[in-house]
Amino acid sequence: MDLVFLLYVLFFCSFLFTVWKWFDLKRDLDCYILDYQCYKPSDDRMVDTELCGKIIKRNKTLGLSEYKFLLKAIVSSGIGEETYAPRIMFSGHEENPTLSDGIVEMEEFFHDSVGKLLSRLGVSPQEIDVLVVNVSMLASVPSLAARIMNHFKLRDDVKVFNLTGMGCSASLISVDVVRNILKSYKNVYALVVTSESLSPNWYAGNDRSMILANCLFRSGGCAMMLTNKRALKNKAMFKLKCLVRTHHGARDESYNCCIQTEDDQGRPGFHLGKNLPKSATRAFVDNLREISPKILPVRELLRFMVVSLIKKLRGNPGKAAAGGPMKAAVNFRTGIEHFCIHTGGKAVIDGIGYSLDLTEYDLEPARMTLHRFGNTSASSLWYVLAYMEAKKRLKKGHRVLMISFGAGFKCNSAVWEVMRDLNAEGNVWKDFIANYPPESIANPFMEKYGWIQHEDPATFKMPD
Template identity: 65%
Template sequence: MEIILLLLFYILPLTYILYNLFNFINQRRNRHCYILNYQCFKPSDNQMLTTKFSGDIVMRNKNIGLEEFKFLLKAIVSSGIGEQTYGPNMVFHGRENCPTSDDIISEMDVMFDDIIHKLLTRSNVSPSEIDVLVVNVSMLAAVPSLTARIINRYKMREDIKVYNLTGMGCSASLISINIIETIFKSEKDKLALMVTSESLTPNWYSGNDRSMILANCLFRLGGCAVLLTNKSSLKQKAMLKLKSLVRVHHGGRDESYGCCLQKEDDNGRIGFYLGRNLPKAATKAFIENLKRIIPNILPIRELLRFSIASFAWKWIYGYGSRKRGLGFRPIVNLKTGVNHFCLHTGGKAVIDGIGKSLNLNEYDLEPARMTLHRFGNTSASSLWYVLSYMEAKKRLRKSDKVFMIGFGAGFKCNSCLWEVMRDLKDDDRSNVWNESIDMYPPRSVENPFMEMYGWLNEEDEVTFDRMKVRV
């Protein structure tokens, strides 16, 4: 009788508690999101958009005149983009005004075949082992979908979970990471493949609207494939571990929604519109995103310091002091919880603006500036080129924290924090920076467009026909 009572009142409840505790710990272990490997795309050298060839492309556009060319000159010179960036094949064949369906699909196929094959080979992973596939290419909705093309090309399993994202803009890769993270929280021991890129071929603008032709100057060819897992057995092989991810969407605000979108100009030509209020919309989304993620990534001591400093500032100057011109409020020091900053390479002004807002120095901004100069704005994949630069420079050490910030149409601002799981010293030839990393940062990143075409700013009386002859 005593044994039965002991069993009922002590042993069984203790066993039940230990069983649930074990399940809880085991579940928590498998909810982590690790990056095992990633591979950025490096097109062939014959796809480089040199200064002269970029000028030739502009000359082929019969819809622009001298004033539009001057505007493009000023935009390119101040963009921070060099002349080693890459463009789609159709511009080299003179088909930017009428790309074929083969041009559109082959651009994606060449990229996917390169980065996915290299990634899986480096990681020693078979395509049949992939449990989740997420592809984001904002401005292309193919039928069958791009995910279907990848599944068919690599003969992946029939039960693979598939997500094909379009229209998500330059911040789409972090949205894809968020989808994978959510799946990992409910299913254990999974492998996920995330592919991020942008389709330039069908979205080349051939009109003369300045707010739409600017996109031709900024966006360049690029892409990246990332292999992720939540298998605790692969933790020792992981490169990065996701610590926090926050998404902010201001699509409910008309001024934010309309600042960055695909539309037709007055003549019916489709292009990508960049509005004047884009910086204002980006700033609002950026501030809202920081408010949400800062408590997750900074140590308590910095949060207390900032709170006390803010309270003292308000107590001394009052809540209306900013309107009276009494200075700015105290600034939170992100470097107390972050070692490296992966910034979206939307343009020189974007990088400068984020750097000023976060009080970053040139060392912090160097990876984003050099990525913009070398590869241009590769849309959602740009963050991974920045990360690859840090790896090539051997900056990433075990336990370092990497902060990623991305902006996208909608308007969206997404950010996340990664923890480096081991010293990253990529010495093989798979890193897109390895062949040129010793040349960066260069002494000067000025765009050679000014040297070749700068005379236009001085000869206002020149006609566009004469300009073509001189060039």
């Protein structure tokens, strides 16, 4: 009898130990953002209307039709006069960039943002266990990640990942890389560095599909520290709830809509195809279809099922026009308080706003970020998040949905839970957030260059 009792006790203890280990392991799977630092270049790199006009004039391949196209694109872009460009644009040598120009541009960002982040957290570079760097359009040897290691003197055994070619959605891919590493290692500090190198990628030709990228992209970047340390849970800013990646690279139409290439004259640039909206919509819908069950309450999912069934019985599926945005059949506000949208352009923000039935309050962070910083590629999401923080919108328990698009074609999304009320300490917006939103975000480019629209192509000549 004693032996049987002892076996029961041993079995029960073994069961309790197994359950404890399972919960213990599950807690270590959590991924937190401790802090992040968006980059604000120096004011001498600010691009106002006058400088923008000078840069355009330097391109001698442009004709009247191209000038009119650029005028319309810039005025309707949603970008203001206080965005930033790399130093090469101010020297007038953008048509002949060197590898050094791209590296110097990146190192300015690395040294500033990573240094400030580590200082504010009180974390030594020697404590970093994982480093993930994503800069899509600059590959150097040694890698940019190796340059960060060398400058900050990281440990020899740090796990390093250097991502290129991932496009504007690369920062969430970097977060996904970290999330998977944290599943296998405890008590990890992971540094994610995200930016884009514009110096070597200025397009100097007259192909409209490639000129457009010059109008939208601006300098920026973000460094963030992630961890799974339980002891730091109460100090964390955000906790990752879920992350979904959608990639349509197997579809030729999606693959070719957003691609780095050369024009007929051999000039390198970034092609944005006419089928980009259609490819983006398709990827967006597929991504929403996967993430919705993970973030929405059961009552909203049940309501969606009932509404869908009724529409099907009535023969009204509610399809969107070809290539146009589609309204989501679910109310995302039932599971989400804030929407962090990639600032790919005014049309991108408007399209997502329409699809998710968002208010101007929801879209304000993305619109203001586009106006103040432009499209900073993969780092743009974090400027949008910083705007929400600077406006003191982010309260403990709130959930933030991040949505980003990128070449390939990709749509990546993530949901973060706010871990504490945030006070915007060290925020990139802190010195000018009181001025936002401004009364008007109109671009004055039309006022200075609108006369181009009335010029005669036969006699047109751009003034020096």
